[in-house]
Amino acid sequence: MKLHHQARGSGPPMIFLHGLLGSLDNWNPVAQAFSGSHTVYCLDQRNHGASPHADVMDYPLMAEDLNEFFETHGIQSAVVAGHSMGGKVAMEFALRHPGKVEKLLVEDIAPRLYPASHVPIFKALQELDLVRSQTRADLEAALEPTIPALSIRRFLLKNVGRNDQGCFYWKMNLHGLSANYHHLIQPVSATASFSGPACFIRGGQSRYVQDADVPLIQSLFPQARIQTIPDANHWIHFERLDAFLELARNFLTEPPPAPGSGKADVL
16 A cells, blocks of 8 residues: 655655554644654545545554555665554554564554543544534534544544535544444554663653553563653654654664663553
C-alpha cells in the first residue's frame, strides 16, 4: 500500500506516524522543528487522511506499509516516531525490521492490550448526518453530547471534507476503522526484542503508559528510556510542545548506548 505523505527539510530521514483518527498534519509543529536537521516524512496511515482505504487493518499490515514506504523511497534506515496508534506501528516495525530503525521515539503508548474506549466515539461519528448538515458548527453540536470537549470534536472533524457539490464526506475510512478497531487495541504482535536506542515519552496526567507497563517495555526494548512530562496528558506534543521537543532533541543527539549496557531508565 502506497501511503500518502509530506516531506520537508534535509538531512537524515525521520518518519512520523499519527494516532487513531488522526492524519499526517497532526505532527506539523514537530516536523517543522526537526526539518532543519532531518528530512522529515509525515505519513497518513492506511484508512486515514489521503492514504488508500482497506478492509483489513492491523499492526503487522501497517508495519509492512511502512516497510514498503522505506523501499519505495530508498530509505535504508531512519528515526521512526509515532504517537498512540502510530507508536504501536513504530514499535511493530522496529521489532520486525530492527536494522531499519536508527532510533525509536514513542509518544504515550505501551505495547500492550488496551480497553475499547473509542467505541462511543465511533458510534457518534457513524450517527452523524453529513448529508443534512450545513456547517461544521452543526457537526460539532451533534457530537457534543458524546464528546463534550470542543478541541476533541474539532480534531475528529478534521476528517470531514466537502465535495464539489458542497456536501460533507468522510476523508478517512470510518467503516474500515470501526470494523478493525478490535485489532487496533491489541498488543504489538512481534516478540523479538529491539536492542537499538528507544525513548518512550509519556504524559504524567495520562493513563496510557503506567508504571505497570515498564517491565513489558523493558523486555521488548531493553535500551529504552521512559520519560515523563508531569503536566501533560495524552496529546503531549500539542499540550507541551517545548518540553516534548527538548526530550526528543536530547534523545536524538545523544550517542547510542553500548550494547548490553543495562535496562531502561524510568524518569
